[in-house]
Amino acid sequence: MSIENITKEGWMNSVFPEWGTWLNEEIEETEVPEGNVSMWWLGCTGIWIKSHEGTNILCDLWTGTGKRSHGAGNMKKGHQMMRMSGCQELQPNLRVQPFVIDPFEIKDVDALVVTHIHSDHLDINTAACVHHNCPKAKFIGPQEVVNTWLEWGVPKEKTIVVKPGDSVKVNSITVKALEAFDRTALVTCNDPEEILKGKMPQDMDEIAVNYLFETSGGNIYHAGDSHYSNKFAQHGNDYKIDVALGAYGENPRGITDKLTSIDILRMAESLNTEVVIPVHHDIWANFMADPNEIVMLWQFKKERLNYKFNPMIWQVGGKFTYPQDKGVIHYHHYRGFRDVFSTDNDTPFPSFL
Template sequence: MAKTINDVSRNSWILSTFPEWGTYLNEEIAATKVKAGSFSIWWLGCTGIWLKTHEDTNILCDLWCGTGKQTHGTGKMKAGHQMMRMSGCQNQQPNLRNQPFVIDPFAIKDVDALCVSHIHSDHLDINTAAAVNKNCPEAKFIGPKEVVATWRKWGVPEEKLIVVKPGDEVKVGAVTIKAMEAFDRTALVTESDPEVKLAGKLPQDMDKIAVNYLFETSGGNLYHAADSHYANEFAKHGNENQIDVALGAYGENPRGITDKVTSIDILRMAESLRAKVVIPVHYDIWTNFYADPKEITELWRLRKDRLQYDFKPFIWQVGGKFTYPEDKDRLEFMYDRGFEDVFTKENDVPFPSFL
């Protein structure tokens, strides 16, 4: 801690401030004992989650430790950017990071697998890969072909890498990880090959760049839809699998863009998946896609008696914990407010009783 202003520099400020939550959440996750017949998840921002089971299997998925715009720059998007390709817009999108860093990636321990859903950098993060590779030497790195190719390029050892495509299953500790079809048009128009960009072609195969995941645990099953847009094939996944909790990439689509799932399609997704709980994520992270998840709750209240399957939405907060099935009937998360032990000792500044 700086003693005088002469001890303060930009670097000292950064190191003393970021990540904003320090190791608070790391410590909470490590200390949590998950009850039999349940699983716990923590929201780390964007679509990043930590899954912990009763058997103490720990799965990290899509943790992103980067940031968005930090300068106005030229004010233009780079040629070939997926948002430019989809919309025909040249002006830079103002995607500023909207949430604090709630976890310290370099204090991560005991991760059994890092799963990444697709190739976009707000899901596939070099900082997370470096931290998990260093701190969790036995952890597996699981992702579709192009995700694994990126990890390989970054230097993740070959023996840790596992390529998955829809239909594949990987057993990690007490969790069975199923790779499923992704429905992410935005990822589909992301292409690094200049010739493909110039020809206006789409990449050859969605299955090589993106998957959705189903995490099957002894306490229930978690479906991670990553950045999938709404698709009728969600019903196929719901028919073929038991899905208890589903995460969907919700957001407010800017004019001329369809990138995030809307509030009504979050409900359609949950109904198609036959989930018991649906949780919107991703809307939190980019200022230009920020949305109010209460819109989902209100639409659910209007429609719940007409829905084909019974489920509830759950409105989360970044850094918050959700335990299934303990929290399945809750509609909203609230941070710990503390002071459970109030008045267990004599307070030395008593208020007059009339206050």
Template sequence: MANTVNEVSKESWILSTFPEWGTYLNEEINQEKVAEGTVSMWWLGCTGIWIKSHENTNILCDLWCGTGKRSHGDGKMKKGHQMMRMSGVEKMQPNLRTQPFVIDPFEVKDVDALVVTHIHSDHLDINTAAAVHQNCPEAKFIGPKEVVATWLKWGIPEEKTIVVAPGDEVAIKDITIIALEAFDRTALVTCEDPNEQLKGKLPQDMDKIAVNYLFETSGGSIYHAGDSHYSNLFAKHGNEHKIDVCLGAYGENPRGITDKVTSVDMLRMAESLNANVVIPVHYDIWANFMADPKEITEIWKFKKDRLHYQFKPYIWQVGGKFTYPTNKDDLEFNFYRGFDDVFSIDNDTPFPSFL
């Protein structure tokens, strides 16, 4: 740590400050002993989660270690951006990152697989890929065709990669990863060539650019919907698979935009999947899509008795742990507050009445 202002530079500040949580969460995950009959996961921001089984298998999904807007620039949207194609806007999207970095990607250990849902850069991240590749040489890189193509372009060896499409299953030690159809219409209007016109053309093949995942563990099954919008096919997935926990990309869509799942459709998703717990994610990360997840809880309360909901919502916090089934009846997460050993040793104040 610098002792004088002359020793401080922008570079020293960045290295001493970021990631904001240092290795605190890395250490917590590494030290966690998952009880038999349970599965634990941590929310890493956006749709990034870390899944850890009782058998000590570690799956990292969609961890993103990048930033949104960092300058006003020329005030214009990047030509050909999916939001521009979707809505015909020209003004810059004010998508500032609103969450701190709660995990140090370059201190990750024992990752058995990096799994990515789709091609968008806030899910498919070169920093995460580099860290897992360097720190966890045995880790597999699992994703749809175009995700794997991006990893190969970045230098991930082909033998480390596994291309999946809906219906494929991959066993990573004791965890079975099942790829399922995705319903991400924003991904369908994503195109690298800003000069290519999509109007009047057949859309891309969704199966090559995005999938949803079901992670089957000895402690329960976790459904990750990536950035999928609501789809009637959620009910098909719920018919075909036992789903304990489902995660969906929730947010408050700006005027003229449909990119995130609304509160009502988060509940519809959980009902269709026959899930026991529904957890909203992604609403935390973008300044222009911020939403209050308690809206989901309040609508659930309003409807649950009349519609006989068999699931509960869970309002998480980034960096927090959720264990199934231990926390399945909890409605909200709170961080450990500490001080449970208060007055376990003599306190040191001038006199008792000081307190």
């Protein structure tokens, strides 16, 4: 090693992705207990689901970054945040979380499933890696998501367009598409010159869906970037939902883009879920929120409102197995050292300890 040999490229290759293949290896080696389903949080709303039978579904994995320069200090013309609020200044959405999985080492994915058109959910690097590493994998999403994949070069025969009410069987897991409630997606338009005011909105079913993943170990509801909707209650009536994931965040002034802590609790109650897990709050510097607020409000309200669910506060890169971990409130990464003193320690004398 010499300081004369250090380069920016070498530095990036030596530290990125920050977790290397640690999580790739863990997922590959995990044997899910019978009657259970395991999932890992990959950051933002990215989830890896693995069934007892060995079916692997990757949902919404995003491998990009937020702002990397102040630039001219202005919002990109036509951006959905500009459209909804009339703001002009640059949105300071820096990526906060490290990359916990190496997309180029992804293996054994049976389907890549994407909720909607936004680039922090629909990712070209993920699409390329799944296409090349998992040649039999299906690409499942609403029409405009599939259109984007086709533009990127994903073969049409690999893609499956879904709309609310559709079901796709992926080995041992059934993927059901349900209505999405993402009003931010409705004001997303690729043409910065197009004016949306006074026009009919886009068809939500073409650009976004929520999903229910039905497995032998339990059913997982992924709400994508949906805002709170009274229709959650209909989904809770129509389907058995065991675990629900919602896009939580602290909305900046004049912006409504994420579920609040109260919204998360209302969503869980409406869906009749057993467990509710906030996601997305981890990733953007300007939307970060403390999920402990959800726990505090749940504790305050659960007796009076007779809540039948509990929140689970996750950490990115962590595994959650249902129903094995059903009662866990706060996830913590494995702390290690379970084999202390399994061999003789080596210190100069015992008082060192």
